[in-house]
Amino acid sequence: MSRRGWSVVAGALVVFLLALGLSQMTVPYVALAPGRAVDTLGAIKGKPVIEVKGAQATDSQGQLSLTTVSVYDGIDFFTALRMWFDDDIALVPRESVYPPGESEQESEKKAAADWQQSQDSAEVVALRELGYPTQVAVKSVTQGAPADGKLAPGDVVTAVNGTAVDSGSAFIEALSNKKPGEQVALTYQRGDTQGTVDVVLEADEKDSKQGRLGIEISQEQPHPFELSFDLKGIGGPSAGLMFALGIIDKIDDEDLTGGKKIAGTGTIADTGKVGAIGGIPQKMIGALDEGSTVFLTPAANCAEAKRAKPDGLTLVKVSKLDDALTALEMIRNNTGTPAGC
Structure with a gap:
């Protein structure tokens, strides 16, 4: 083989080894992708997401869906490169999801605690709205x-x-x-x-x-019925608003949805204040993929949501639970246009 031929072979080998190394190298980023949207008024494998015991739960014609983000960790260079060109996926520094010095198990434990707190706070504000004060x-x-x-x-x-x-x-x-x-x-x-x-x-x-x-x-907070939640594999506090709305819809005679598919996100405090969350571009895509046409958006996330809003989704700005309830009333009764982002 000529010297030129050996040079080509050597170059190809170097490229191959470089590509092999890059394919096995984990990048310091995680990928945020659209997750599933879960109807809080629905059921999974025959079991209600929000179960009411001791009272008759009402039926609704529409949906009130919480939204999620799928997080992919340990991705290699070429996978990251492919994801970079996917408009539905965001690459963010790993430390923004898993804080330095905190193990993945610790992060998951915190997310589980936040998930439980979101349900507890949702129950407090929903029951208060239904006439059961703390x-x-x-x-x-x-x-x-x-x-x-x-x-x-x-x-x-x-x-x-x-x-x-x-x-x-x-x-x-x-x-x-x-x-x-x-x-x-x-x-x-x-x-x-x-x-x-x-x-x-x-x-x-x-x-x-x-x-x-x-x-x-x-x-x-005395009340004559029992509430429980059955939704596994999700963590974090961002479902608080949608859980609160789901509880109210389940107990109150009024169908909050008006037959529409409504999704949303946002933390909720015991006072009813709705807080900001992460991953809202991916949550909006997940909501649209599930057929939702309205997205309840924390006021603090409005600027980001407006920039990333997919076609076919109407954004409604909410700062507190009352904002969401007022907006839903306007939508189902066709009595005006709720405040948008």
Whole structure:
């Protein structure tokens, strides 16, 4: 073989080895792709996504779908290159999904905890909307503490110094700046009896500058039915808004959907505030692929959503649960155009 021929062979071998190396090299990026859209009013393998026990769940003609993102990790150079040219997929630094110093198992555990919290918060705000308010109940009273003999387990504290409290956080906030020796007036409900007691605070054992009542409280929300969620393999907090809407639709006689396929995303706080999420371009594509025509969009994500909006999808801006409910009412009754992004 001529010298030129050997040069060609050597060059081909180098290219082959280089390509082989690149094909086995993992890039420091993960791919975000459209995930599935799941109807919160529907069922998976015959089991409702949101199950109601103790009350008759209503039927709806449309859908209220939560949306997801599929995350692909450990991708090689050539796969990453192919994904780079796919408009439906985004390549992002791995550390933006899996924080440095946090194992994949730890990240998954956190995502599972966020997923559970999204369901808990969705239940709180949905039940409140349905007429079942939260309340602050006394679980126990420490013997010899300032509240001993004045409050009892089972009491519901309704106000601190005349200011209404209807959640654990509101109760804690009302006492957060009270010092030992200060007197507070606690209004409570005990069965059918309402009363008010004055309690002089003592020093907290862990913080001598903080006043203490000596009670353990719990936030309760009595309602005559039981709710449960059955949806596995998904994590994170972004389904909160759609879970809340799904619960309301299941219990209330009104069909929130008006027969339309509606999707959305957004975290939800116990106050009803809707928060920003990640991966909204991929979530919109997933919603459109499932046939949705309306997408409930957190206000904080509107700018990004507007830039990436696929044709055929109408964006509706929501900052809180009430915004979503108002928008759905307008859509199903054809009484106006909801605020868009």
